[in-house]
Amino acid sequence: MSGDALLDESVTDAIRQQPGFLLVYKFAIEELMTKLRILSEEFDLTHRHDPIEHITSRVKRPEAIAAKALRRGLAADLAAIAEGLDDVAGVRVVCPFVSDVYQVADMLTGHDDVELLRRKDYVAVPKDNGYRSLHLIVRIPVFLSDRVERVKVEVQLRTIAMDFWATLEHKLFYKYDSQVPADFATELTDVAALAAQLDSRMENLHRRLH
Numbered sequence: 677m678s679g680d681a682l683l684d685e686s687v688t689d690a691i692r693q694q695p696g697f698l699l700v701y702k703f704a705i706e707e708l709m710t711k712l713r714i715l716s717e718e719f720d721l722t723h724r725h726d727p728i729e730h731i732t733s734r735v736k737r738p739e740a741i742a743a744k745a746l747r748r749g750l751a752a753d754l755a756a757i758a759e760g761l762d763d764v765a766g767v768r769v770v771c772p773f774v775s776d777v778y779q780v781a782d783m784l785t786g787h788d789d790v791e792l793l794r795r796k797d798y799v800a801v802p803k804d805n806g807y808r809s810l811h812l813i814v815r816i817p818v819f820l821s822d823r824v825e826r827v828k829v830e831v832q833l834r835t836i837a838m839d840f841w842a843t844l845e846h847k848l849f850y851k852y853d854s855q856v857p858a859d860f861a862t863e864l865t866d867v868a869a870l871a872a873q874l875d876s877r878m879e880n881l882h883r884r885l886h
C-alpha cells in the first residue's frame with residue numbers, strides 16, 4: 677500500500693473512531709439552518725419577499741475529508757484537519773435574485789455569534805470557467821454539555837441560475853480526472869454567461885416590482 681493510501685486510511689479510521697468529531701459539524705449546520713429559516717420567514721413577513729428559495733447542507737464524508745487533507749498536505753490528525761479544512765460542514769443557500777444573495781449574507785454575518793473568517797465573491801469576480809457564488813467561511817459557537825466549540829462552516833450563497841449551472845457543471849466536469857476538451861470548456865463558460873444574463877434580467881424585473 678502506498679504512503680498516500682495509508683495516510684488516507686489513517687484519517688478515515690481516526691474520524692470513524694471519534695464520532696464526536698463530525699457531530700459538532702452537524703450541530704453547527706443545524707444552528708445555521710435555524711438562523712437562515714428564521715431570517716427567511718421574518719423577512720418574508722416584513723418585506724413580503726422571501727430571499728431564500730431553498731437551503732441544503734452536508735457534512736463531508738470521511739473519505740472526502742481524508743482526500744482533501746492529503747491534497748492540502750495536512751498532518752493526519754483531527755486537530756490539524758479541523759484547523760486546515762474550512763468546508764467539513766457546508767450549507768448552500770439558493771436565493772431568487774442576486775440582491776438576495778448579498779442581503780442574506782449581510783443579515784447572517786450581522787449576527788453577534790457569527791464570526792466571518794473569509795468571504796470569496798465569485799459573483800463579482802467569477803472563476804475562469806464561469807462559476808459564480810458567494811462563499812463565506814464562518815465560525816459559530818456550538819454549546820455542548822461541558823464546553824463550547826467554535827465550529828467552521830462554509831456557506832455558499834447563489835441564485836437559482838447560478839445553482840443550475842454549478843450543479844450541472846459539477847455533474848459533467850468538476851473534478852473530471854482528464855483534461856476537459858477546450859471546446860466543451862468554452863461552451864460551459866458561454867452557458868455561465870447566459871445564466872448571468874438571466875440573473876440580471878430577472879433582477880431588473882424584481883426591482884421594478886419592489
Ligand code: 0O2
Pocket residue numbers: 762763796803805807811841842843845846850
Ligand atoms: P464539493 O464536491 O462540492 O465539496 P481554497 O479554500 O480557496 O483553498 P477550495 O476549498 O476549493 O479552495 O475553495 P473554493 O474555490 O471556494 O471552492 C469550494 C467549493 O465551492 C467546492 O467544494 C465546490 O462545492 C464549489 N466550487 C468551487 N469551484 C467550483 C466550480 O468551478 N464548479 C462547481 N460546480 N463548484 C465549484 P469542493 O470541496 O471542491 O467540492
